[in-house]
Amino acid sequence: MSFYPFLIALLLLSAAGYWFGSKKALGAVRQSTSFLTPRPHQFGLFVAIWALLPPLLLGVFWVVFQVMPLQLDAGTNQQIDRVFFPVLGLLAAAGGLFLAIRRIGPDLKVRKSIEAVVFGILILASIISILTTVGIVFSLLFETIQFFKKVPMSEFFFGLNWSPQTALRADQVGSSGAFGSIPLFTGTLLITFIAMCVAVPLGLLSAIYMTEYASDRFRSVVKPLLEILAGIPTVVYGFFAALTVGVFLRDTGSAIGIDIVSESALAAGFVMGMMIIPFVSSLSDDIIMAVPQSLRDGSYGLGATRSETVRKVILPAALPGIVGAVLLAVSRAIGETMIVVMAAGFAANLTANPLEAVTTVTVQIVGLLVGDQEFDSAKTLAAFALALVLFIVTLCLNVIALVVVRKYREKYD
Amino acid sequence: MTDLSNKTGGTGWNSDHFRKNLARRKRSEKRFQRIGLGAILTALTLLAILMFSIFSKGYTAFIQTSISLDVTFNEAIIDKDGTRDPEALRHANYTKLVQESLRARFPDVEGRSNLRALFGLLSNDASDTLRDMVMANPELIGQTLSVELLAGDDVDMLNKGYIDRDLAEDNRRVKDKELVWIDSLKEEGQIVTHFNSGFFTNGDSREPEKAGIAGAMVGSFYTLLITMLLSFPIGVMTAIYLEEFAPRNKFNDLIEVNINNLAAVPSIVFGLLGLAIFLNVAHLPRSAPLVGGLTLALMTLPTIIIASRAAIRAVPDSIRQAALGLGASKQQAAFHHVLPLSMPGILTGTIIGLAQALGETAPLLMIGMVAFIADIPGGINDPATVMPVQIFLWADSPERAFVEKTSGAIMVLLAFLVLMNALAVFLRKKFERRW
Numbered sequence: 001m002s003f004y005p006f007l008i009a010l011l012l013l014s015a016a017g018y019w020f021g022s023k024k025a026l027g028a029v030r031q032s033t034s035f036l037t038p039r040p041h042q043f044g045l046f047v048a049i050w051a052l053l054p055p056l057l058l059g060v061f062w063v064v065f066q067v068m069p070l071q072l073d074a075g076t077n078q079q080i081d082r083v084f085f086p087v088l089g090l091l092a093a094a095g096g097l098f099l100a101i102r103r104i105g106p107d108l109k110v111r112k113s114i115e116a117v118v119f120g121i122l123i124l125a126s127i128i129s130i131l132t133t134v135g136i137v138f139s140l141l142f143e144t145i146q147f148f149k150k151v152p153m154s155e156f157f158f159g160l161n162w163s164p165q166t167a168l169r170a171d172q173v174g175s176s177g178a179f180g181s182i183p184l185f186t187g188t189l190l191i192t193f194i195a196m197c198v199a200v201p202l203g204l205l206s207a208i209y210m211t212e213y214a215s216d217r218f219r220s221v222v223k224p225l226l227e228i229l230a231g232i233p234t235v236v237y238g239f240f241a242a243l244t245v246g247v248f249l250r251d252t253g254s255a256i257g258i259d260i261v262s263e264s265a266l267a268a269g270f271v272m273g274m275m276i277i278p279f280v281s282s283l284s285d286d287i288i289m290a291v292p293q294s295l296r297d298g299s300y301g302l303g304a305t306r307s308e309t310v311r312k313v314i315l316p317a318a319l320p321g322i323v324g325a326v327l328l329a330v331s332r333a334i335g336e337t338m339i340v341v342m343a344a345g346f347a348a349n350l351t352a353n354p355l356e357a358v359t360t361v362t363v364q365i366v367g368l369l370v371g372d373q374e375f376d377s378a379k380t381l382a383a384f385a386l387a388l389v390l391f392i393v394t395l396c397l398n399v400i401a402l403v404v405v406r407k408y409r410e411k412y413d
Numbered sequence: 414m415t416d417l418s419n420k421t422g423g424t425g426w427n428s429d430h431f432r433k434n435l436a437r438r439k440r441s442e443k444r445f446q447r448i449g450l451g452a453i454l455t456a457l458t459l460l461a462i463l464m465f466s467i468f469s470k471g472y473t474a475f476i477q478t479s480i481s482l483d484v485t486f487n488e489a490i491i492d493k494d495g496t497r498d499p500e501a502l503r504h505a506n507y508t509k510l511v512q513e514s515l516r517a518r519f520p521d522v523e524g525r526s527n528l529r530a531l532f533g534l535l536s537n538d539a540s541d542t543l544r545d546m547v548m549a550n551p552e553l554i555g556q557t558l559s560v561e562l563l564a565g566d567d568v569d570m571l572n573k574g575y576i577d578r579d580l581a582e583d584n585r586r587v588k589d590k591e592l593v594w595i596d597s598l599k600e601e602g603q604i605v606t607h608f609n610s611g612f613f614t615n616g617d618s619r620e621p622e623k624a625g626i627a628g629a630m631v632g633s634f635y636t637l638l639i640t641m642l643l644s645f646p647i648g649v650m651t652a653i654y655l656e657e658f659a660p661r662n663k664f665n666d667l668i669e670v671n672i673n674n675l676a677a678v679p680s681i682v683f684g685l686l687g688l689a690i691f692l693n694v695a696h697l698p699r700s701a702p703l704v705g706g707l708t709l710a711l712m713t714l715p716t717i718i719i720a721s722r723a724a725i726r727a728v729p730d731s732i733r734q735a736a737l738g739l740g741a742s743k744q745q746a747a748f749h750h751v752l753p754l755s756m757p758g759i760l761t762g763t764i765i766g767l768a769q770a771l772g773e774t775a776p777l778l779m780i781g782m783v784a785f786i787a788d789i790p791g792g793i794n795d796p797a798t799v800m801p802v803q804i805f806l807w808a809d810s811p812e813r814a815f816v817e818k819t820s821g822a823i824m825v826l827l828a829f830l831v832l833m834n835a836l837a838v839f840l841r842k843k844f845e846r847r848w
Contacts, residue, residue, distance in 0.1 A: 119744075122651075122658060125647045125650035126651045126654045129675060129714060130668060130671055135686055135690050140685065202456050206452045209452065209453055212449075226456055226460075229456065231834065232830075234772070235774045236804070238805070242808065243466075244466045274456075306445075306446075307446065308438070334679070335679025337679070337680065337681045338774045338805070366778055366779075369779050384689075387682055391678065394678065395674060398674060
């Protein structure tokens with residue numbers, strides 16, 4: 001029996017159970033008066049749940065069985081898959097149904113048992129997010145350990161040369177490639193730095209103007225417009241950076257006699273900064289709003305102008321929160337992928353010159369994993385090591401930022 | 414009150430020093446305000462430049478150039494035996510038919526390379542058009558009709574003004590002789606432009622004039638469907654658990670911290686998770702919307718949970734207490750009263766999360782949704798690509814004509830995003846309740 005007929009049979013069975021259960025409960029109601037607390041459809045649900053739960057548990061075994069690398073020949077495997085599990089599943093469903101209907105009676109605490117099942121489901125749903133984290137950590141860690149068996153850790157963290165291209169033949173010279181990731185980290189930092197130089201002043205000043213000067217009408221129009229910048233997919237920014245900004249910078253550069261490559265760090269960083277403006281501005285907006293009005297009033301009362309209040313009272317008071325916001329923006333910039341994949345270079349280049357092409361961690365992850373993957377070569381595994389570094393760095397930045405922001409909020413609560 | 418302000422050289426608040434100081438402070442106040450406004454205007458200008466650069470390049474993607482030619486459906490070429498057998502008609506040489514009609518239009522073109530250039534005016538698709546016409550109506554054989562055939566991408570680009578005629582011939586995609594032919598066609602009114610419906614009905618293609626986004630749109634639809642079916646129920650259940658039932662203990666704090674951190678994990682890491690778990694361990698099909706949807710669901714989950722929790726928290730306690738007071742259990746209060754009241758907020762958050770997932774590219778690159786796929790996917794297990802990835806692929810293509818296609822696809826993607834966000838805003842405006 002294939003999957004869909006089995007599923008339909010199961011659902012029909014539980015629907016029948018629902019109908020029969022509520023019917024029986026209704027019948028019982030007519031005979032006695034002490035049988036009224038739960039409503040009839042709850043008895044139906046109770047039966048339906050009992051019809052579905054056993055095959056569901058069996059289904060989990062089924063999936064585990066299929067994933068497990070058991071050495072069975074195809075015929076047996078198919079037999080088990082096509083006959084054994086479906087039949088067992090339907091039997092389990094029928095058994096659960098039968099037992100549940102027999103249990104219907106005045107003593108059955110039906111609401112309680114339904115709610116226990118629902119509670120279990122809710123907990124299971126919550127655990128999925130934990131499983132996701134565990135999955136990320138383990139899948140990255142596992143491949144990274146494999147990687148460090150092939151490439152020494154000292155080379156990865158302190159090497160200055162990155163060229164993961166492994167040769168086609170194993171006996172060729174330099175077939176192992178070079179995995180020094182310093183150029184990637186510096187490239188990432190350079191682009192992030194440029195992005196922050198664009199995003200922090202623009203975002204922060206916008207937020208100050210919005211909170212301290214703008215009228216409500218201005219706010220209600222401009223704020224959503226700024227948020228559009230955050231809603232545009234990153235691939236669109238990448239296209240813009242590569243085809244418009246990169247080319248524009250190159251042409252301007254050649255017009256005034258400076259050599260700017262079209263994949264310069266400046267183009268990628270600038271566009272990334274553009275993307276992050278609303279992120280910085282809305283976070284700082286919240287934080288500036290959280291500064292108590294009494295501080296402002298005190299400053300105005302002493303005769304300070306608005307700008308003096310902002311510079312000498314509000315910004316110092318909001319500084320920890322703003323630092324937190326900037327850290328969050330940095331972590332966002334470090335993890336950003338599509339803009340740099342499309343607008344930055346692929347060649348690792350150890351330089352601090354924003355007019356040259358640099359590469360980043362995310363670009364290399366994409367470069368290493370798109371196309372053929374061999375999970376026994378250092379080239380593919382290197383991507384996981386890079387991703388683990390990326391994951392840890394962004395995680396730390398976020399945790400620090402969240403702690404800073406929380407401390408800041410508590411101060412003014 | 415005495416007016417002291419006209420006197421100069423006064424003392425105290427009225428001294429020159431204080432006056433100058435006040436004027437300076439007022440100037441600095443003005444300057445600061447202007448800088449703030451300037452920052453906002455700069456950001457908006459950047460947005461405008463971005464939009465303009467996309468739209469000005471992209472709108473031509475919705476227009477297509479065709480060449481109208483007199484085609485003789487020569488029986489000697491497509492149906493030598495005269496049997497009208499559909500199988501024979503399907504495999505007949507329609508390219509020859511196209512070439513013959515081009516030669517009939519330009520009888521004085523001779524020589525192999527010249528002829529090849531002449532045939533290059535039309536897209537490869539032209540012969541397929543003729544085949545479809547004949548298959549649909551075999552009566553056509555033997556007749557001469559004026560047929561509009563898809564032009565090649567160079568003609569299309571020239572017609573839309575992307576190729577500069579004044580450039581030296583060596584640097585120009587369209588050579589002088591081709592210009593002569595095209596101009597002659599234009600004079601006769603044989604170059605026509607239409608709305609490019611193929612852009613919305615074709616799959617991807619190596620030929621820019623035939624490439625469309627239908628495959629990517631269907632792929633995006635399936636992927637988003639899987640994402641929604643998984644992340645919406647799981648997200649809402651998690652939010653209800655955390656807000657309504659979870660006792661404060663270590664375990665629930667862990668879940669909470671964990672969700673906040675997941676929301677900030679770079680999207681590409683989710684791609685690696687999908688690659689490691691769904692492809693390498695579970696052996697699900699590569700490049701399939703199923704895997705893409707699963708990966709994006711994990712990525713969208715934190716967004717939905719955080720938005721749903723905020724919506725649930727906004728429901729006042731009096732609702733819960735009234736329900737409990739009437740004898741409802743905690744779960745009944747949550748599911749019958751709190752959940753329906755918080756649904757608009759939850760839906761708004763879900764739509765915004767899904768809009769993010771629709772625009773997401775990086776994790777899908779990791780699970781192989783970047784392959785060139787010309788067919789429109791028929792289900793969640795077929796190899797597919799999605800709209801942002803299609804944009805990425807086209808942006809990488811060297812042909813000039815793909816720039817316009819890329820911008821056009823971006824415009825369609827943005828339209829979908831605007832639509833989803835508008836729906837979210839509408840839901841919020843329509844059903845939002847202030848307590």
